[in-house]
Amino acid sequence: MVDLDPLTGEPEQLRSAYSCFPSGVTAVCALSGGRPRGIAASSFTPVSLNPPLVSVCVQNTSTTWPRLRTLPRLGVSVLGAGQDTTATRLAAKHGDRFADVPWQATPDGGVLVHQAVLWLDCSVHSEVSAGDHIVALLQVHGLRSHPDRVPLVFHGSRFRQLVEV
Numbered sequence: 001m002v003d004l005d006p007l008t009g010e011p012e013q014l015r016s017a018y019s020c021f022p023s024g025v026t027a028v029c030a031l032s033g034g035r036p037r038g039i040a041a042s043s044f045t046p047v048s049l050n051p052p053l054v055s056v057c058v059q060n061t062s063t064t065w066p067r068l069r070t071l072p073r074l075g076v077s078v079l080g081a082g083q084d085t086t087a088t089r090l091a092a093k094h095g096d097r098f099a100d101v102p103w104q105a106t107p108d109g110g111v112l113v114h115q116a117v118l119w120l121d122c123s124v125h126s127e128v129s130a131g132d133h134i135v136a137l138l139q140v141h142g143l144r145s146h147p148d149r150v151p152l153v154f155h156g157s158r159f160r161q162l163v164e165v
């Protein structure tokens with residue numbers, strides 16, 4: 001066991017430890033000022049059925065979240081196998097994140113990425129400050145799923161393919 005300082009933790013060790021947990025990758029996006037804005041987020045978690053809630057954890061340093069959190073609706077797209085370039089684009093520091101990313105907007109301004117395995121039409125329900133992240137609970141207002149499509153997997157800081165056993 002590696003002992004952790006309760007206040008500072010050991011960021012490098014923790015990053016590597018947390019990356020042992022595999023996840024999917026989502027795109028959390030919306031129209032703001034007539035333009036699509038968004039981030040890639042692997043911290044997506046389904047939370048509640050009744051009421052329908054999901055969560056994402058966003059770094060306190062995010063420059064996009066302060067904009068997204070004020071918008072009436074957010075689109076959450078669970079990315080599919082082969083959409084690793086889309087995930088990387090949507091996390092880019094420079095340039096137009098949506099340049100090569102086909103998307104469409106809902107009537108209320110949520111932005112959904114084409115070829116995703118799941119679309120959720122969400123609004124911000126509440127936020128909890130949690131250390132260097134914000135846990136954002138999102139209320140789900142609508143969905144469109146494609147259970148036949150294979151999701152993108154993120155594990156060990158790399159994109160991977162799901163293999164049937």
Ligand SMILES: Cc1cc2nc3c(=O)[nH]c(=O)nc-3n(C[C@H](O)[C@H](O)[C@H](O)COP(=O)(O)O)c2cc1C
Pocket residue numbers: 025039040041042043044057058059061062063064065087088090091092154
């Ligand atoms: C695969 C992948 C998963 C990511 N997951 C998260 C996440 O769960 N939470 C988060 O805050 N940032 C995550 N990021 C980083 C964001 O996409 C984005 O780069 C970051 O928020 C900085 O951009 P911003 O300043 O526009 O918010 C992830 C990036 C990648 C490539």
